[in-house]
Amino acid sequence: xxxxxxxxxxxxxxxxxxxxxxxxxxxxxxxxxxxxxxxxxxxxxxxxxxxxxxxxxxxxxxxxxxxxxxxxxxxxxxxxxxxxxxxxxxxxxxxxxxxxxxxxxxxxxxxxxxxxxxxxxxxxxx
Numbered sequence: 001x002x003x004x005x006x007x008x009x010x011x012x013x014x015x016x017x018x019x020x021x022x023x024x025x026x027x028x029x030x031x032x033x034x035x036x037x038x039x040x041x042x043x044x045x046x047x048x049x050x051x052x053x054x055x056x057x058x059x060x061x062x063x064x065x066x067x068x069x070x071x072x073x074x075x076x077x078x079x080x081x082x083x084x085x086x087x088x089x090x091x092x093x094x095x096x097x098x099x100x101x102x103x104x105x106x107x108x109x110x111x112x113x114x115x116x117x118x119x120x121x122x123x124x125x126x
Contacts, residue, residue: 002026002115004096009120012086016124020081022096023115030074033099035113036081038092038122047108049081050099051110057103063089086124 008020020036035050049070050059058070069082073116079096097113 002028002098004098004115004117004118006094006096006117009094009122011123011125014087014124014126016035016086017084018084018086018122020083020094020096020120020122022079022081022097022121024077024079024098026077026115029077029098031101033103033107034070034072034079035097035099035103035107036070036079037097037110037113038090039095039119040092043092045095045110047110048094050103050107051079053101059103059107061108083122086122088124088126091122091124093121122125 003025005023011020016104031053037045038048039045040043047061051070051072055072072079072090096117098115
């Protein structure tokens with residue numbers, strides 16, 4: 001069983017920063033792609049960022065490219081999402097998720113991820 005627990009969300013003004021953390025338990029953390037998704041009210045869950053199991057490849061949705069940075073520490077079984085220059089449209093519940101062993105063509109699809117955290121709310125005010 002894998003458990004994922006997100007933290008670090010909160011209320012921030014536009015232009016501000018937040019750092020989300022995801023604590024993972026379970027043996028297969030280090031061998032898996034890890035991802036961050038977000039879901040705004042009334043919308044579907046959408047891909048934000050993913051990182052390969054070694055941390056040497058990262059991927060972002062276009063709207064956060066250059067503002068967000070995903071990273072991981074396999075020794076601590078942690079995944080992070082540094083969010084800078086936040087915008088009101090970044091407001092959502094953010095979820096950490098465990099992905100496949102390798103980055104494939106469907107790495108941005110929620111269906112490619114098998115374990116999810118409970119989510120952490122990020123609210124950006126204008």
